[in-house]
Amino acid sequence: MEVRIGVRNVAREVVFESDSTPQQVRSAVTEAMSNGSPLIELEDDKGRTVLVPTAALAYVEIGAQEKGRVGFGTR
Known part of the structure; x- marks a missing residue:
C-alpha cells in the first residue's frame, strides 16, 4: 500500500510503500498526534523506518x- 505524507513548507511529499494495513497507519498517525509525540514513526515494505515530525x-x-492492475483487461 502506498503512503504519501505532506510536510509543511516542503515542496516534495514523502512517499513509500508499506506492508501495514490502512488501519495500522491511521492508528499510528492518530496516536502520535493525540499523545503529543514529536515524531510519527512508520515502517516501509523494506523494513526501513520513516520518521516525520508531527509539528510539520x-x-x-x-x-x-x-495494487492497481496494468493493462487493458476488463476483469
Whole structure:
C-alpha cells in the first residue's frame, strides 16, 4: 500500500510503500498526534523506518490496500 505524507513548507511529499494495513497507519498517525509525540514513526515494505515530525505534518494520504492492475483487461 502506498503512503504519501505532506510536510509543511516542503515542496516534495514523502512517499513509500508499506506492508501495514490502512488501519495500522491511521492508528499510528492518530496516536502520535493525540499523545503529543514529536515524531510519527512508520515502517516501509523494506523494513526501513520513516520518521516525520508531527509539528510539520500537513497531511497523510493512505492508499488502497490492493495494487492497481496494468493493462487493458476488463476483469
